[in-house]
Amino acid sequence: MTMNTATEAAAQAAAPYLSINNVEVIYNHVILVLKGVSLQVEQGSIVALLGANGAGKSTTLKSISNLLHAERGDVTKGSIEFKGARIDQMTPNELVRRGVIQVMEGRHCFGHLSIEENLLTGAYTRKISRGELNANLEKVYHYFPRLKTRRSSQAGYTSGGEQQMCAIGRALMAKPEMILLDEPSMGLAPQIVEEIFEIVKDLNTKEKVSFLLAEQNTMVALRYADFGYIMENGRIVMEGEAKELAANEDVKEFYLGLAGEGRKSFREVKHYRRRKRWLS
Template structure:
């Protein structure tokens, strides 16, 4: 039997349970493995538990009266609850939360620079990473002096992603990067993320309702439903199966031939 030479796990979710206010259950035993250098898609409808899982990975649940009530999440082999969100960023685990969350009264460049502060970069390092972000998102360079609140939704999403990249992530957690954006902008963002993955080996875990775009670029995918992981496997396999598309991914089943 051939032995698969899989990349090493870097972020592991092992039968994770989570609840808010000690009573409202949000996750019911979710398991998945994010491997180094790969893009992993976390798919599911709104309210399935995707955001809770990503916040749990960064130890952000306590800030919202939530907690992991069962199972474990390990980043580089260490329980994520042992470190603060700030410590996770310094150790390369960087989240980009849902909703863009730009500082609207700051310029695009000022927004980007705030991302480097949490990583502790010096002025020269900030300038270097800033140029890298502008290379990835040329539109941001054109709007660098514009107030973020006066830019388009797509530009704000690019700025939010760019701010995360300023922290020099090793594992990038992205929550609904396509939400509310035009298809052309979504394609541009995902092409950029794919380029980052190919050229730098950046590991990405992205939560998405847009299964078609996520499966196009991901290596592996996990589908969660009502806080439970119900499917996982190579993204190409999930995308190719009409029954899975119909049941979980919003597709249309193929007609039965008689």
């Protein structure tokens, strides 16, 4: 993106819903992981953050949800704004209250708690009556009928797909406006991945929850997302409408493994041409 289009885009969206501006993250005071990442999420959209292992997708999400501190990471430059307010110094607790919640990579269900107890912990920040709580549980069970059948089993003994659903359901219990979804497809069978993305889309349209999702499974993610960013080495290297990205020759080649003229010898595969970004 050139400087011009950047300013245009900024002018178009007066107060972006979620915006990350030139964020730099350093772990342990020495390891530079994000080298100036900027991205925006519009209200009510699904935005995919794509890229290979170690590109910085998870770090980006954690810098928003502020779970970085626990891993000795720090946002050293840039700013993160949600609905016009700076959120980069807030605790995860305050953020959840504001409606931003993260579903962590690898599910992270509470293994010794039952599925239902897991869901209930999601409502920790909300001061609501028993009735409202139950109504909320029912709603989550409506989206994830599988969870209802397993409601009293210990989460640690449920399948990977059920755990992923449990993690998303748990986040829903906090009544979020925006869910940061980290690698929902990890280690799941393609069919289950499809099922989970369908539910994400459903939540997006019916419950008006915005999603920023980090994915390695580019093909699936772009099918469900509205907009996409591609990360490489701690930088955003490409962005665009999901459809455009999916059709882009470079993306096809690098992430989808589909080159224009059928199979290619590994020797001829192009190396990535990083786009220079003067204003990041």
